[in-house]
Amino acid sequence: MKLGAFEELVLLAVGSLGDEAYGVAIKETLQQKIGKNPSIGALHSALYRLEDKGCVTSEEGGATTERGGRRKKFYKLTAYGITMLEEANQLRMEFARQVPGLNLSTE
Amino acid sequence: MAASKNQRPPKSADKLLSWFVKDDLLDEILGDLSEYYLELADRPKWKRSLFYWFHVLHFLRPFALKRFIRSNSNYTTMFKHYFKISWRNLLRNKGYSLINIGGLAAGMTVAILISLWIYDELSFNKYHKNYDTIAKVYRTNKFDSFASTVHAPGLASVLKTDYGDFFEDVALVRARLEERVIAVGEKKFSQSGYFMQDGGPQILTLDMKYGSQTGLKEMNSIMLSSSLAGKLFGEADPVGEMVTMDATTSLQVTGVYEDLPKNTEFSEASYLAPAELYVNGWTTLNVWDNYFTYIYLQIKPEHSFDEISATIAEAMMPHVDEETAESEPRIFLQPMSQWHLYSEFENGTPVTSQRLKAVWYNGIIGAFVLLLACINFMNLSTARSEKRAKEVGILKALGSHRSQLIQQFFGESMLVTLLAFIVAIFLVVLTLPWFNVVAAKAMVFPWTNPLFWLAVLSIVLATGLLAGSYPALFLSSLNAVKVLKGTFKAGRLASLPRKVLVVIQFTVSISLIIGTLVVYQQLEYAKNRPVGYSREGLISLRSASKEFKGKYLVLRNELKQTGMVEEIAQANYSVTDTRGWNGGFAWHGEKYEQTFNTIFVTYEYGKTVGLQFVDGRDFSRDITSDKSGIIINESAAKLFALENPVGEELTWQDRGSYTILGVVKDMVKGSPYEPTDPSVMFLGEFDMSWLYIRLNPDVSTHEALPKIRDVFAKLTPATPFDYTFADEAYALKFAEEERIGKLGFVFAGLAILISCMGLLGLSAFVAEQRIREIGIRKVLGASVANLWQMLSKDFVVLVVISCLVAMPLAWYFMDRWLDSFVYRSTISWSVFAITGAIALLITLATVSFQAIKAATADPVKSLRTE
Numbered sequence: 001m002k003l004g005a006f007e008e009l010v011l012l013a014v015g016s017l018g019d020e021a022y023g024v025a026i027k028e029t030l031q032q033k034i035g036k037n038p039s040i041g042a043l044h045s046a047l048y049r050l051e052d053k054g055c056v057t058s059e060e061g062g063a064t065t066e067r068g069g070r071r072k073k074f075y076k077l078t079a080y081g082i083t084m085l086e087e088a089n090q091l092r093m094e095f096a097r098q099v100p101g102l103n104l105s106t107e
Numbered sequence: 108m109a110a111s112k113n114q115r116p117p118k119s120a121d122k123l124l125s126w127f128v129k130d131d132l133l134d135e136i137l138g139d140l141s142e143y144y145l146e147l148a149d150r151p152k153w154k155r156s157l158f159y160w161f162h163v164l165h166f167l168r169p170f171a172l173k174r175f176i177r178s179n180s181n182y183t184t185m186f187k188h189y190f191k192i193s194w195r196n197l198l199r200n201k202g203y204s205l206i207n208i209g210g211l212a213a214g215m216t217v218a219i220l221i222s223l224w225i226y227d228e229l230s231f232n233k234y235h236k237n238y239d240t241i242a243k244v245y246r247t248n249k250f251d252s253f254a255s256t257v258h259a260p261g262l263a264s265v266l267k268t269d270y271g272d273f274f275e276d277v278a279l280v281r282a283r284l285e286e287r288v289i290a291v292g293e294k295k296f297s298q299s300g301y302f303m304q305d306g307g308p309q310i311l312t313l314d315m316k317y318g319s320q321t322g323l324k325e326m327n328s329i330m331l332s333s334s335l336a337g338k339l340f341g342e343a344d345p346v347g348e349m350v351t352m353d354a355t356t357s358l359q360v361t362g363v364y365e366d367l368p369k370n371t372e373f374s375e376a377s378y379l380a381p382a383e384l385y386v387n388g389w390t391t392l393n394v395w396d397n398y399f400t401y402i403y404l405q406i407k408p409e410h411s412f413d414e415i416s417a418t419i420a421e422a423m424m425p426h427v428d429e430e431t432a433e434s435e436p437r438i439f440l441q442p443m444s445q446w447h448l449y450s451e452f453e454n455g456t457p458v459t460s461q462r463l464k465a466v467w468y469n470g471i472i473g474a475f476v477l478l479l480a481c482i483n484f485m486n487l488s489t490a491r492s493e494k495r496a497k498e499v500g501i502l503k504a505l506g507s508h509r510s511q512l513i514q515q516f517f518g519e520s521m522l523v524t525l526l527a528f529i530v531a532i533f534l535v536v537l538t539l540p541w542f543n544v545v546a547a548k549a550m551v552f553p554w555t556n557p558l559f560w561l562a563v564l565s566i567v568l569a570t571g572l573l574a575g576s577y578p579a580l581f582l583s584s585l586n587a588v589k590v591l592k593g594t595f596k597a598g599r600l601a602s603l604p605r606k607v608l609v610v611i612q613f614t615v616s617i618s619l620i621i622g623t624l625v626v627y628q629q630l631e632y633a634k635n636r637p638v639g640y641s642r643e644g645l646i647s648l649r650s651a652s653k654e655f656k657g658k659y660l661v662l663r664n665e666l667k668q669t670g671m672v673e674e675i676a677q678a679n680y681s682v683t684d685t686r687g688w689n690g691g692f693a694w695h696g697e698k699y700e701q702t703f704n705t706i707f708v709t710y711e712y713g714k715t716v717g718l719q720f721v722d723g724r725d726f727s728r729d730i731t732s733d734k735s736g737i738i739i740n741e742s743a744a745k746l747f748a749l750e751n752p753v754g755e756e757l758t759w760q761d762r763g764s765y766t767i768l769g770v771v772k773d774m775v776k777g778s779p780y781e782p783t784d785p786s787v788m789f790l791g792e793f794d795m796s797w798l799y800i801r802l803n804p805d806v807s808t809h810e811a812l813p814k815i816r817d818v819f820a821k822l823t824p825a826t827p828f829d830y831t832f833a834d835e836a837y838a839l840k841f842a843e844e845e846r847i848g849k850l851g852f853v854f855a856g857l858a859i860l861i862s863c864m865g866l867l868g869l870s871a872f873v874a875e876q877r878i879r880e881i882g883i884r885k886v887l888g889a890s891v892a893n894l895w896q897m898l899s900k901d902f903v904v905l906v907v908i909s910c911l912v913a914m915p916l917a918w919y920f921m922d923r924w925l926d927s928f929v930y931r932s933t934i935s936w937s938v939f940a941i942t943g944a945i946a947l948l949i950t951l952a953t954v955s956f957q958a959i960k961a962a963t964a965d966p967v968k969s970l971r972t973e
Contacts, residue, residue, distance in 0.1 A: 024142045040140060040162045040166075044132070048132075048170045070141070
């Protein structure tokens with residue numbers, strides 16, 4: 001099973017947020033990193049798919065007033081999710097190395 | 108910060124969201140959304156609402172949508188299960204499914220095409236809103252066997268004035284499509300149209316695009332069909348514009364009507380002009396001695412056609428001359444609904460028309476082809492029933508009711524029929540243009556006609572029920588215990604119905620092939636019949652009008668001077684007519700009982716028509732005594748029973764004696780299927796109502812016709828130049844048989860194709876069933892030829908039986924069909940030999956395909972599993 005490009009970004013965001021990965025937070029992270037503003041619908045759809053594929057698990061958190069008394073749903077990267085990310089990254093790196101003149105240094 | 112009113116997201120958006128989003132996702136989504144809304148606090152309210160709505164609507168995605176169609180009912184689950192099983196069965200046996208669906212689709216295509224054709228025939232003229240009250244005037248008389256529709260225009264006036272109370276309207280129409288050149292400026296088109304009295308467009312309820320239906324009131328007016336108006340004027344409203352007819356007459360356009368559909372009487376007309384214009388300058392619409400008009404009328408709803416027919420029957424009598432009155436002309440009304448299919452008359456009474464017969468023939472053939480396809484389906488499903496039997500056993504053991512199994516099997520056959528139906532619709536749309544050409548029609552696929560869909564779907568339903576009945580009723584009755592123990596064997600008897608069906612299938616196919624061959628043979632036979640004169644380049648026209656009197660020689664001179672004409676002649680009857688019978692001939696005082704077809708002709712008749720002399724010579728203007736000479740044909744010579752007819756003298760009634768100058772070959776004058784008449788030709792001068800022109804073979808007809816027309820326009824201006832080509836008129840006699848032959852050919856081909864598809868499926872099944880037997884035989888030393896013979900034999904026997912059933916059957920019916928022709932071919936044994944050979948060859952080819960495949964297979968593969 002392969003990850004879609006947007007799914008991969010969402011998965012990265014979930015992983016980087018650690019314990020604080022819930023809908024709006026993920027959306028903000030994505031906005032900061034890639035400068036695009038995804039619709040909440042698209043984000044939820046991707047999260048739903050990722051959960052389906054087993055890349056993330058979810059857990060309900062406490063209710064807060066700023067959410068109109070509704071619970072947050074926190075997402076967590078699973079071991080499988082990490083493998084998927086690694087695989088995706090490896091594939092990309094391997095591929096990129098074969099492209100002459102591509103600068104692969106990070107930082 | 109307290110959630111002030113300002114900070115609450117739009118309620119309607121939330122409401123919408125909670126309506127379409129799954130309940131278990133709703134909480135999280137609403138939470139995220141309202142948090143997002145708060146973050147937008149520094150934006151103007153309308154912007155916040157807009158953003159909010161944007162995000163809400165982005166939840167219209169499959170993952171979030173509620174499932175509105177609840178599917179937790181047992182029934183839907185059950186049907187879904189049936190569907191799944193049926194679908195898997197179809198996919199597992201791709202070959203069988205293909206044969207089933209393909210065969211059924213072919214059968215349905217034929218059935219739908221034929222239904223469309225029949226519908227088109229039955230709905231002829233229904234386009235007109237006054238369909239139920241329109242009639243055409245017909246006339247019978249004592250001497251003619253047919254009923255005529257061409258009347259003297261005086262009759263219309265009498266009907267209008269003396270019997271006007273019966274009718275809404277009466278309109279006379281020139282009894283022929285008139286070809287005219289219609290021009291606007293440089294645009295010139297040769298067009299056919301009708302000259303019609305005012306009242307005609309109203310009776311026919313023409314659908315006016317521009318102008319009104321009363322456009323034929325003024326003499327110098329013309330109404331154009333929408334397509335002609337488009338060609339002349341483009342899209343603009345042409346009412347009031349002028350057009351020129353034949354470069355001489357200026358006519359004002361008074362209306363444009365929508366083109367009449369092809370299945371209407373007047374569809375070939377692209378313009379309508381006033382009848383008054385047609386007769387202008389040479390006759391009037393009150394004459395009684397010139398027959399050139401049809402009369403159409405619309406009756407008042409309170410009267411009936413029969414009642415009026417009875418009243419007006421003798422309407423002509425007070426107005427016609429004595430001679431005509433003697434023939435007792437009687438008129439009657441023929442309702443519009445009868446025109447197309449019920450307007451053939453013999454001896455004054457209606458007979459089953461060729462068209463109606465064609466409707467029947469085609470309907471029967473269509474039903475048969477569909478039946479063949481159903482048989483395929485039944486055969487293949489019963490053949491496979493042994494395999495399905497285990498499934499039935501298990502289902503029953505698990506507690507299925509019999510009714511549920513019946514449902515399942517019917518469902519399966521419905522699925523197949525429905526798939527076939529979809530393919531059939533596709534095929535119909537593809538083949539309709541071709542079918543239109545063959546059937547000379549302009550049928551369109553009735554996508555929007557609910558009646559059509561209703562009819563077609565009931566055919567599908569009936570087919571599905573018929574085709575699925577055997578597996579549904581038989582398989583569902585099996586005893587679960589027996590089936591599962593393996594003691595169920597479909598025995599010898601089980602394949603009997605299958606064999607019977609195959610025999611029926613091939614009987615029908617073989618009969619159709621024989622029928623088609625016989626039709627073609629008869630057609631060829633009649634076409635090749637020697638006709639005794641030459642049709643090519645021969646023009647005939649009526650010269651009954653008084654204008655022709657005494658002008659024969661002048662006409663002949665003038666016509667020959669144009670260089671377009673080889674010879675002309677006159678006769679008192681048409682060369683394609685068999686009227687004029689007289690007795691009273693005697694030879695040396697010995698009277699002949701028989702009557703002879705007596706024709707009066709001019710000197711040049713033999714040369715013009717191209718009579719073929721077997722003995723003696725033609726009339727000659729140089730020999731005075733020829734005035735009392737006669738020419739007889741071979742049939743007459745036989746009846747006169749003279750050893751050497753040329754030079755013999757015969758007396759005729761009290762007219763004196765005549766010398767036989769020559770004997771000619773028999774002429775085929777009437778139907779090419781009837782026997783020829785014994786004819787005697789005299790020289791005559793009077794009452795020569797037919798004129799024949801032999802065109803100069805060195806000039807083209809295109810060149811010749813206008814020049815000939817000019818001569819007639821000069822010498823007989825008061826008579827329309829209504830010519831017919833003898834060869835065209837003759838060819839028309841075969842049109843109907845040719846159509847039957849062509850369609851029959853296609854349908855017979857399809858029938859045999861469908862039957863073979865069934866055979867292919869069955870042979871595959873048998874080969875599969877006996878695969879181990881074949882393996883063992885092979886191991887023990889059977890050759891491929893042996894095995895091939897073993898597998899093919901059963902089917903060949905069935906086809907031979909079909910041949911034996913079909914041949915006498917087809918012979919009986921086709922012989923009866925041929926009996927309707929007097930000049931008929933005999934069905935030669937070669938037809939049966941050819942058909943039998945074709946059937947056997949096709950069968951062998953079909954069966955061998957599977958048989959050889961099975962026989963050449965590696966026996967190890969089939970045996971190692973045991």
